[in-house]
Amino acid sequence: LRLESCHQHLRYNPLRDTWVLVSAHRMKRPWSGQVEKEEEDQVPQHDPNNPLCPGNTRANGEVNPDYNNTFVFENDFPALQPNAPDPGYNQHPLFQSKAARGVCKVMCFHPWSDVTLPLMTLPDIIKVIDKWAELMVDLGSTYPWVQIFENKGAMMGCSNPHPHCQVWASNFLPNEATLSDRCQREYLKTHGEPLLLQYAKMEAERQERVVVQNADWLAVVPYWATWPFQTLLLPRRHVQRLTNLTAQEREGLASIMKRLLTKYDNLFQISFPYSMGWHGAPTGPYLKEDQFHWQLHAHYYPPLLRSAGVRKFMVGYEMLAQEQRDLTPEQVIHLGNSITATYAIYKHR
Amino acid sequence: LRLESCHQHLRYNPLRDTWVLVSAHRMKRPWSGQVEKEEEDQVPQHDPNNPLCPGNTRANGEVNPDYNNTFVFENDFPALQPNAPDPGYNQHPLFQSKAARGVCKVMCFHPWSDVTLPLMTLPDIIKVIDKWAELMVDLGSTYPWVQIFENKGAMMGCSNPHPHCQVWASNFLPNEATLSDRCQREYLKTHGEPLLLQYAKMEAERQERVVVQNADWLAVVPYWATWPFQTLLLPRRHVQRLTNLTAQEREGLASIMKRLLTKYDNLFQISFPYSMGWHGAPTGPYLKEDQFHWQLHAHYYPPLLRSAGVRKFMVGYEMLAQEQRDLTPEQVIHLGNSITATYAIYKHR
Numbered sequence: 286l287r288l289e290s291c292h293q294h295l296r297y298n299p300l301r302d303t304w305v306l307v308s309a310h311r312m313k314r315p316w317s318g319q320v321e322k323e324e325e326d327q328v329p330q331h332d333p334n335n336p337l338c339p340g341n342t343r344a345n346g347e348v349n350p351d352y353n354n355t356f357v358f359e360n361d362f363p364a365l366q367p368n369a370p371d372p373g374y375n376q377h378p379l380f381q382s383k384a385a386r387g388v389c390k391v392m393c394f395h396p397w398s399d400v401t402l403p404l405m406t407l408p409d410i411i412k413v414i415d416k417w418a419e420l421m422v423d424l425g426s427t428y429p430w431v432q433i434f435e436n437k438g439a440m441m442g443c444s445n446p447h448p449h450c451q452v453w454a455s456n457f458l459p460n461e462a463t464l465s466d467r468c469q470r471e472y473l474k475t476h477g478e479p480l481l482l483q484y485a486k487m488e489a490e491r492q493e494r495v496v497v498q499n500a501d502w503l504a505v506v507p508y509w510a511t512w513p514f515q516t517l518l519l520p521r522r523h524v525q526r527l528t529n530l531t532a533q534e535r536e537g538l539a540s541i542m543k544r545l546l547t548k549y550d551n552l553f554q555i556s557f558p559y560s561m562g563w564h565g566a567p568t569g570p571y572l573k574e575d576q577f578h579w580q581l582h583a584h585y586y587p588p589l590l591r592s593a594g595v596r597k598f599m600v601g602y603e604m605l606a607q608e609q610r611d612l613t614p615e616q617v618i619h620l621g622n623s624i625t626a627t628y629a630i631y632k633h634r
Numbered sequence: 635l636r637l638e639s640c641h642q643h644l645r646y647n648p649l650r651d652t653w654v655l656v657s658a659h660r661m662k663r664p665w666s667g668q669v670e671k672e673e674e675d676q677v678p679q680h681d682p683n684n685p686l687c688p689g690n691t692r693a694n695g696e697v698n699p700d701y702n703n704t705f706v707f708e709n710d711f712p713a714l715q716p717n718a719p720d721p722g723y724n725q726h727p728l729f730q731s732k733a734a735r736g737v738c739k740v741m742c743f744h745p746w747s748d749v750t751l752p753l754m755t756l757p758d759i760i761k762v763i764d765k766w767a768e769l770m771v772d773l774g775s776t777y778p779w780v781q782i783f784e785n786k787g788a789m790m791g792c793s794n795p796h797p798h799c800q801v802w803a804s805n806f807l808p809n810e811a812t813l814s815d816r817c818q819r820e821y822l823k824t825h826g827e828p829l830l831l832q833y834a835k836m837e838a839e840r841q842e843r844v845v846v847q848n849a850d851w852l853a854v855v856p857y858w859a860t861w862p863f864q865t866l867l868l869p870r871r872h873v874q875r876l877t878n879l880t881a882q883e884r885e886g887l888a889s890i891m892k893r894l895l896t897k898y899d900n901l902f903q904i905s906f907p908y909s910m911g912w913h914g915a916p917t918g919p920y921l922k923e924d925q926f927h928w929q930l931h932a933h934y935y936p937p938l939l940r941s942a943g944v945r946k947f948m949v950g951y952e953m954l955a956q957e958q959r960d961l962t963p964e965q966v967i968h969l970g971n972s973i974t975a976t977y978a979i980y981k982h983r
């Protein structure tokens with residue numbers, strides 16, 4: 286047993302240039318705080334009042350088609366619209382603003398409300414991946430950043446149980462994209478290899494933090510994970526964007542996503558909540574630039590800590606000083622070893 | 635009405651060198667997501683089973699004194715302990731760890747469980763401030779960073795209703811401290827005046843984002859606020875640390891805290907949840923260095939958005955791309971103008 290597994294220490298996140306405080310011994314503390322209520326599990330396959338279901342009418346009066354797999358539409362309450370005016374220049378350094386323009390889309394994964402990605406078939410998951418790549422091509426042709434993300438579960442602010450994700454494209458590189466771009470660029474410069482390509486190789490060799498893997502993909506609890514059950518999904522080949530994935534890699538991705546998410550669901554035998562999203566090389570004007578330092582990856586950030594009802598609160602110390610976790614990534618792997626990734630113990634209803 | 639008040643835009647946070655996406659029009663979207671349960675409001679003044687009350691026995695067998703105002707003890711389940719071993723050198727750049735050492739203390743504000751800071755008398759709040767300064771002297775004599783923070787309310791991960799805060803001292807500068815230090819240092823270098831000193835002067839002149847103020851202090855919704863009702867508490871004089879506050883400034887601080895927190899409670903007529911904490915010049919070895927760029931301040935981060943039950947979720951887009959808010963700081967001031975800061979509409983029980 287290494288020192289790290291029993292004593293508090295800091296770990297460096299090379300993708301964000303930050304540190305996380307790892308307090309391996311904190312899982313023992315009693316919990317008398319907030320307990321989350323169980324997710325509503327009685328979702329009907331089709332709800333005539335749900336604006337995401339096929340054939341239903343949305344807030345703006347539009348009627349959804351009778352779709353069979355994925356379905357994409359414009360968010361009816363977008364945080365980004367295409368035509369916001371420029372707030373103007375000549376600003377004081379303490380009162381700086383900039384124009385923000387973009388689009389927000391919603392993408393349904395499946396016509397049924399009572400499935401989730403891990404409960405879908407591989408061909409249906411591949412259709413989701415293909416649609417992601419298609420959206421990256423369309424929106425990425427002009428917008429520098431296209432953020433695909435899924436908020437799953439009420440605990441993660443999701444207000445509709447129908448399986449869906451969101452795609453927000455913006456005329457600016459968001460903070461996290463800028464930071465990750467800088468870190469990957471500097472790593473390549475200093476070490477001669479893309480950061481995440483080298484990282485995937487080393488994790489594949491060490492097999493200490495691997496959750497699931499196949500010929501083309503690797504899902505690990507990263508060495509620097511912040512959320513208790515955080516994972517990082519990585520291709521083994523150097524791939525800069527979702528659009529560059531081969532047909533075989535898309536099949537492999539569908540399969541590893543299904544296994545990873547099945548494992549999550551089986552951990553506490555619930556439909557596991559999380560926020561996830563894709564990071565890849567920027568697009569729009571950046572398509573013409575060298576982006577060799579980038580490696581495509583997805584982050585999964587699940588909020589739970591001990592059980593279906595007890596979450597990790599990222600609050601006072603975390604907001605004001607530094608993120609802190611209560612068990613090591615290696616302890617998570619140990620915990621997860623007995624959890625199956627191949628069939629659902631947890632099933633809807 | 636300025637352009638900013640109706641159109642989405644980005645605002646720059648000079649303390650963190652990041653941007654926030656402000657979508658002024660998002661408050662209109664309907665909410666069918668998670669609704670928080672009302673905080674338990676039946677807290678007895680003294681609970682024989684609460685380890686924070688005077689005279690009770692804690693987890694480690696120690697008996698609390700029969701304290702009359704504040705009471706400080708070591709956290710029984712600390713994230714930081716003083717003697718963790720060093721994980722060792724010669725590490726790969728992708729697997730870096732460092733020793734983390736420190737102490738975690740809990741500080742009760744008052745012997746009664748059924749009060750909160752805004753419901754306490756000014757002399758009792760001054761005792762809290764004096765004790766904060768005392769802890770900064772003690773722990774700050776050796777530790778470079780002493781983080782005083784309060785998680786208030788179950789929604790903010792607080793597991794004990796007794797009024798208290800925490801003090802975590804570490805042998806390292808946490809991420810947020812490092813970032814704030816860098817931003818303030820660079821601002822002074824470029825603009826010749828400490829960032830927050832200049833900012834407080836400008837906000838005091840403009841009076842557009844001021845929530846409450848007195849001769850020595852200012853509480854504003856910062857121009858770059860991320861959380862809907864976030865505030866920044868600033869001294870008017872250049873003060874680097876809590877320990878440097880004069881007796882008059884401590885009185886003024888007690889008074890402005892009481893007014894700010896009363897206003898928070900009155901907004902939705904509940905005991906308003908938040909995480910708050912103090913940032914000041916680093917201590918320990920830094921006590922000997924020039925820290926002129928630093929200005930003492932407190933951040934208040936409340937989670938609520940629309941009502942006592944509907945919070946702002948900082949999830950998918952915020953975690954993976956950039957923080958986003960649904961109303962402008964100026965709209966918050968407008969909303970808050972009719973809310974009294976001088977007496978509690980909301981009262982415990």
Ligand SMILES: O=P(O)(O)O[C@H]1O[C@H](CO)[C@@H](O)[C@H](O)[C@H]1O
Nearest residue numbers: 597598599600601602603609791
């Ligand atoms: O120490 P407490 O109050 O038990 O714990 C609370 O505050 C800590 C510091 O912000 C967090 O790490 C915990 O997740 C939270 O539940």
Ligand SMILES: O=P(O)(O)O[C@H]1O[C@H](CO)[C@@H](O)[C@H](O)[C@H]1O
Nearest residue numbers: 442946947948949950951952958
């Ligand atoms: O767009 P939705 O699903 O209504 O909203 C959810 O996701 C957004 C993007 O992460 C967040 O800004 C909201 O706070 C959250 O409730």
